[in-house]
Amino acid sequence: MIENYYLILGLMLVVYLIFSWVPMKHALHMFQQNRYENGRYIAWLKKTIKSFSGKSFLPVVLLILIVLSSFVIDRGIHQVVTVAIVSIWGCYSIFNELKVEYIKPLVYTDRVKRQIVVMTCLNIIIYIIIFNFTTYWDTLGLLYSYLGVWLMILVMNWITQPIENAVKKKYLNDAKSILENQTNLIKIGITGSYGKTSSKTILQEILSEKFYSLMTPASFNTPMGITRTIREYLKPIHEVFICEMGADHVGDIQELCDFVHPKIGLVTSIGPQHLNTFGSLENIIKEKMKLIENLPADGCGIINMDNEYIRNYSIKNNCRLVSYAIHDENVDYYATNITYTPKGSTFDVVTKEGTYTFETKLLGEHNIANICAAIAISRELNVEWKELQSAVKKVKYVEHRLELKKINGYTFVDNAFNSNPVGSAMSLEVMKMMPNKRFVITPGMIDLGEKQDELNKEFGKKMKDRVDVVILVGVQQTKPIVLGLEESGFDSNHIHICKTVREAFQLVYTLATPEDTILLENDLPDAFNN
Template identity: 60%
Template sequence: MEFLRQIQDFLEKVLFSALLLCMMVIPWKHALHMFQQNRYEPGRYIQWGKDQLKVWKHWLFPVLILVLALGCIVIPDYRLGKIATVWLAVFVGGVTLYREKKKNYIKPLAVTARVKRQIAVMLVLNCLWLIPAVMLTDYPLWALWVVAACWINWLLIFPMAWITSPFEKLIKKHYMKLAKEILKSHDRLIKIGITGSYGKTSSKNILQQILSEKFYSLPTPASFNTPMGITITIREQLKPTHEVFICEMGADHVGDIEQLMDFVQPQIGLVTSIGPQHLNTFGSQENIVTEKMKMIEKLPVTGFGVLNKDNELIRNYYIKNKCPIAWYGIEQEDVDYRAVNISFGPQGSSFDIHTREGADIPFKTRLLGEHNIANILAAVAVGRHLGVSWEQLQSAVAQVRYVEHRLEVKKINGYTFIDDAFNSNPVGSAMSLQVLKTMPGTRFIVTPGMIDLGPRQHEINKQFGMKMKDCADEVILVGKRQTEPIVEGLQACGFDMAHVHIVATVKEAFGLVYQKAAYTDTILLENDLPDAFNQ
């Protein structure tokens, strides 16, 4: 009888372990999702976790489960305690599943090949964790082990990252080597590198429009500015017939631009702007400047650099390269290409480009904002270097389409929106407010603020709030905790707080907009944070 009881007990634990594994799937998926939104970087993930622990409501459910678990453990009857623990696990699984179904993710988990490898490792780690649930005979310890399974996946991310990291590095190295060989085989290909804290993607798209007037050119798509994104573009899209390759290069760590420059080896380099973006990972503004300017310093002496003289950090940097440089700007007069006579309207912008030789060439574009005009200047400088005529440049600039989610004017349900939702930054947000100021009707702004600005994040968001006065009439803030600095700025500048509204989600923000706005009004969407940072 004792043997049969042991078999029954063992089978019960196996069945219960299978139940637990199913219960762990949602936390497992959520942990991977947040790890992905933190760019697969354990350091970012740890900082995100610390920020989550500061929010008291995130503690309610875990504390409740812990109290219930302790209640199960102190039940004197062993069998009754086990049954209570099972029902507690079923309750946790049911609540977790319900909460997951109610969530409307801004950026769902992208199940890439890398994520599939991570899922496989996480499955193994989960199974290893559940072995004690079968083997443990001490009831209180077994019950605690079972309850811990509800949250262990948040910690299993770290061994998973440690296990998969060497494989990811080998895969990355292999495919980058193949891509580099493809680039070498295109010995006549003109390669252009673009970097900066902001303005990279917009400048790249404008440059593509301009150069397509004369060349068969290939830009890296969307925000494919990482080593693997660039590698995919080269391996899958670059053809022998391409004459120009426009490569956007992103960086959020020291060494990133240097690595990409050694990889692509462009002959032309463009640095759009430098500011306090990714301070958490760079560590200092000085590191950001030094790294971004590698774009110019790693060019061959026979290469060609294009730089924004309005940016103080670029203007004051001593460049350790003797290659020719073309400067552009709006505020600075001593430049090769300067935008003057700028005017904005609902239909776009008009301006003249004043050259160092004294010519003034008129331009029109549907794009809005001075930073977009600066991006056009940068593209024009590259175009002129490559022999594109002024007539071709005027035609191309007039045809430039909005870059998705970057001051993109669009109609949604009959309402006029200025969509500037992608990766807001201090310069871009200030420009977008100036654009909103010129718009008709009641002016709305919907924003969760800015992130990834290190110790200056609070100060910059407070300044953002102060700049809203006289530019916006109604302010809708998404996320109470993260928008507190904006509220401070609004109060400091004397904004009428009766017209400031704080909501929890983007969905609620849109509902409020549709309730308050008229079709003649203008709504600015400034930044759209990933789910991991919406608080």
């Protein structure tokens, strides 16, 4: 009898664990997308619940029917039927999940693996409690498997946080020790609401012509991302370390400055990015400018005077400042005479030393500004003008940032990484000068706080006369863009709304020709596209 009980309990555990696997994976995926932060994850969860509709609501309806039926159907029959449904539903969900291709899939880092172990243990404990101490174990187990795991993520995070903090502290101390031992290393910090990754990549390409330099890869701009770069890639032979510094909370830049201690700092731009976590634009401005204010007395701050928030900020540091701009002549490095073609750009840089002409494959005004910033930093490190002209000409496209490419024979301008108000506006300006028919595929912009709808609406308005066909991804997410398009008088026959990125690509291939140009603006993960 006891043996049968444990056998049945074991079978129930297996069945319900299988059923909960897909919801748990999705929850972990979104927790990772929200940077393992409870606040961001809860905000996303609330927004997702509010936008439940259509296909996404059907499983919830089925759950409600199963719960209600438990009160009218014989308990034994109901338990058998529920377990059968759980088994079939679970296997079907896993089968479908294995076929899904995410834009940004769940990355199984060591941290995620630890989270999976803890989540699985928590699930087993919850199921044992439900199976042993509740009458309606079948229904409660079903509800927890499909809905409860989303909240159990928060409990898991509370349990694992001390472990993650200990791991983080150990690795951070290792990285600090490595930096302290390389006394001659030139450390350059780069931050900004937009443009920091592009500026970093461009600067790396230019400086690597003269120095043995290292940059933080991709978007490794957090303490742990920078730590990993230092521990795995920084060698005694390196002369320059280019460190991208990301921030979405007050105190983030201060923490990174205390960690890296850069001597040269670049602030590319400031705007309403990460308003949800910063709380106000004033907090963003103060935090970004902390990079300049933490530079040593013999350091050098490079600032973009085209940005009104940087221009109007009173810097609390006596270090030397070097300015650059495209729209303001009263700076140290002024980019002018900019021309664009489908093959690239040309421009002049005016300085007190003279005027110098540059050519680049890159497109967009913001890329010219990024190059101008890189030139300013390079001159601080005594790179000659002829070397700079040669290096700028060889600079490659920055991946997913106005990257001109061919996909299946079609011409794409790939600006898929992290769209923002400034970058999206510049993307449309680039599209304006492109030949033939112009398409845009976009899910819009996120993480813009209370201004998100307003800024997406403005994005829609700006599409008029800059693109000919608009393909939006996500019905709910893109409603403000549709309103902006309608107000601008954009032809509604050329507005298409798709549920997924895959569907959007299928559509554009039927509408466009190889001679047309297609803009990819933002690569918002499918899970955000409601």
